Amino acid sequence: MKPLICFYQDDQYIYSDNYAIHTCKADQNVSDFLNLIEASFKKELKVVQINFEYNTNELFLDKKELYAADKATIFIINQHEIFTAKQLINKIPSTMNPLTHQFKILEEKESFKHKVEIIKKEISAGRIYQVNLTAPLVSETNYTPEKIFKNYFEKFGGSYKALLPLPSCDLISFSPELFLKKQQRKLKTQPIKGSLPINSDFAKDLLENNKEEAELSMIVDLLRNDFNRIETEFSSKVSFHREALQLGYIQHTYSEIEIETDKSLAQILEVTFPGGSISGCPKTESLEVIAELETYKRQAYTGTLGWWKDNNFSLNLTIRTFIKVKNQLFYHSGCGIVYDSDPEKEWNEFILKTGHLSQTLNTQK
Amino acid sequence: MTALLIDHDDSFTYNLQHWLAPACTEITIVNHRDLQKNMFANLVVLSPGPKNPSDYPHVLDFINNLSPRAAVYGVCLGLQMLVSLSGGKIAPYTPPLHGKKSKLEIKNNFYSSLQNSKVARYHSLYCAEYNEKQFEIIASAQEDKIPMWLKHREKKWMGVQFHPESFLTQRPELHLKALTDWLST
Numbered sequence: 001m002k003p004l005i006c007f008y009q010d011d012q013y014i015y016s017d018n019y020a021i022h023t024c025k026a027d028q029n030v031s032d033f034l035n036l037i038e039a040s041f042k043k044e045l046k047v048v049q050i051n052f053e054y055n056t057n058e059l060f061l062d063k064k065e066l067y068a069a070d071k072a073t074i075f076i077i078n079q080h081e082i083f084t085a086k087q088l089i090n091k092i093p094s095t096m097n098p099l100t101h102q103f104k105i106l107e108e109k110e111s112f113k114h115k116v117e118i119i120k121k122e123i124s125a126g127r128i129y130q131v132n133l134t135a136p137l138v139s140e141t142n143y144t145p146e147k148i149f150k151n152y153f154e155k156f157g158g159s160y161k162a163l164l165p166l167p168s169c170d171l172i173s174f175s176p177e178l179f180l181k182k183q184q185r186k187l188k189t190q191p192i193k194g195s196l197p198i199n200s201d202f203a204k205d206l207l208e209n210n211k212e213e214a215e216l217s218m219i220v221d222l223l224r225n226d227f228n229r230i231e232t233e234f235s236s237k238v239s240f241h242r243e244a245l246q247l248g249y250i251q252h253t254y255s256e257i258e259i260e261t262d263k264s265l266a267q268i269l270e271v272t273f274p275g276g277s278i279s280g281c282p283k284t285e286s287l288e289v290i291a292e293l294e295t296y297k298r299q300a301y302t303g304t305l306g307w308w309k310d311n312n313f314s315l316n317l318t319i320r321t322f323i324k325v326k327n328q329l330f331y332h333s334g335c336g337i338v339y340d341s342d343p344e345k346e347w348n349e350f351i352l353k354t355g356h357l358s359q360t361l362n363t364q365k
Numbered sequence: 366m367t368a369l370l371i372d373h374d375d376s377f378t379y380n381l382q383h384w385l386a387p388a389c390t391e392i393t394i395v396n397h398r399d400l401q402k403n404m405f406a407n408l409v410v411l412s413p414g415p416k417n418p419s420d421y422p423h424v425l426d427f428i429n430n431l432s433p434r435a436a437v438y439g440v441c442l443g444l445q446m447l448v449s450l451s452g453g454k455i456a457p458y459t460p461p462l463h464g465k466k467s468k469l470e471i472k473n474n475f476y477s478s479l480q481n482s483k484v485a486r487y488h489s490l491y492c493a494e495y496n497e498k499q500f501e502i503i504a505s506a507q508e509d510k511i512p513m514w515l516k517h518r519e520k521k522w523m524g525v526q527f528h529p530e531s532f533l534t535q536r537p538e539l540h541l542k543a544l545t546d547w548l549s550t
Contacts, residue, residue, distance in 0.1 A: 214464030228379035
């Protein structure tokens with residue numbers, strides 16, 4: 001079987017080549033699917049993947065799909081090993097030369113900037129406060145998913161990496177963002193907002209930037225709200241706000257919100273999904289704006305993936321992720337648009353978030 | 366005290382619920398689309414939300430049909446609804462403030478414990494005009510002098526432009542006490 005890799009904890013990874021795949025059927029509700037799996041495989045280690053549109057599909061019915069995909073997939077892990085990053089990389093066969101991909105953005109710069117202007121108008125009219133605007137990129141590739149994973153592993157920082165052999169495509173994720181982590185009764189999330197090139201002075205250029213501060217604060221209040229929706233007895237708490245996240249190719253600020261809960265994964269996802277940092281605020285109206293402006297369905301991108309066992313799980317926000325479909329390789333990037341957003345700067349941030357792909361991208365107009 | 370919290374599809378409604386909880390025995394959240402004429406509680410709370418008061422005519426009708434003694438507390442869009450129902454003017458505010466903080470300039474000594482206190486602002490619109498015969502101003506923002514906190518002189522209506530439920534707002538418990546003190550007078 002194709003190898004499956006998923007972040008675990010403390011820089012350790014789950015590695016398995018013995019698993020069973022369950023997919024959510026087109027006419028099946030994802031919550032029902034998760035509950036059925038939980039009832040049958042509660043104590044087993046599982047790896048879960050869920051698409052962005054799973055609980056808002058009616059908004060995106062007329063959007064183009066980049067590839068055929070199941071709404072949700074779960075791997076029941078029969079056997080696995082736990083590897084450190086170094087052991088993991090040694091396990092995958094090497095390629096002689098670094099891989100190169102020529103990515104093409106499936107969005108014109110002028111069109112992207114025009115969309116930023118439309119969002120700013122909607123913000124002025126009071127319809128929304130912030131929206132995350134994204135677009136896909138595509139390249140040809142002849143490499144195996146494992147080789148792509150290994151090639152970009154060191155180049156992308158981030159704690160939530162994974163390689164998932166889904167039935168319809170391979171996901172190669174280098175996500176730096178934790179969406180939901182539950183350890184017994186404690187549930188937490190760590191939204192990221194605010195970006196800066198790695199060579200900038202973090203304290204000066206990011207921490208003192210009011211626009212970046214407001215963007216993250218807004219998402220913190222939104223996620224407090226989503227967590228407060230889970231429980232009435234316990235209230236969410238902000239455990240830290242605006243700490244530095246250094247990723248080697250970019251730096252960000254992030255925060256942490258937590259709450260006590262006994263609710264199931266399906267119940268928690270129903271009120272927190274899709275994640276606030278990749279949709280916008282207020283969330284309901286932002287999702288409508290995304291449906292109006294973005295050309296393609298996001299599918300796996302900005303969905304979630306991670307491991308689940310018993311009452312514990314850890315799920316990333318699936319950003320900074322490659323999707324390999326036959327010999328096509330997709331990648332996506334996006335930016336949080338607020339009223340003070342400058343369309344040109346947002347386009348530059350869009351490019352910056354493509355990490356090490358940007359060296360080839362920057363040469364394009 | 367029971368509260369009816371009208372949700373205008375906002376992403377802060379449940380923060381408002383948790384902020385109100387210590388003062389309430391029961392809080393019922395109802396989406397504005399599901400609002401029924403016969404719904405009632407000791408306190409009606411109007412959540413923040415997107416768009417303009419005029420986009421919610423059914424909520425404006427609901428408030429208009431309440432008894433003049435019914436207590437109504439509006440947050441952000443909620444304040445703007447109370448002001449527009451009283452002939453005030455709601456206009457775009459440039460630049461919109463979302464996730465930013467201001468200091469309160471308290472004008473009524475009864476609320477002086479919140480003087481200079483920082484509050485969170487999330488708004489693209491503001492109360493450009495309000496009828497001073499009907500509303501008393503409790504506080505404005507120190508930075509731009511925009512009305513932040515208003516109270517109706519006859520009806521039991523109070524509203525805030527800022528977000529008392531935000532984690533950016535200092536002393537949220539004092540804001541809740543100000544609300545309950547006002548309700549008991």
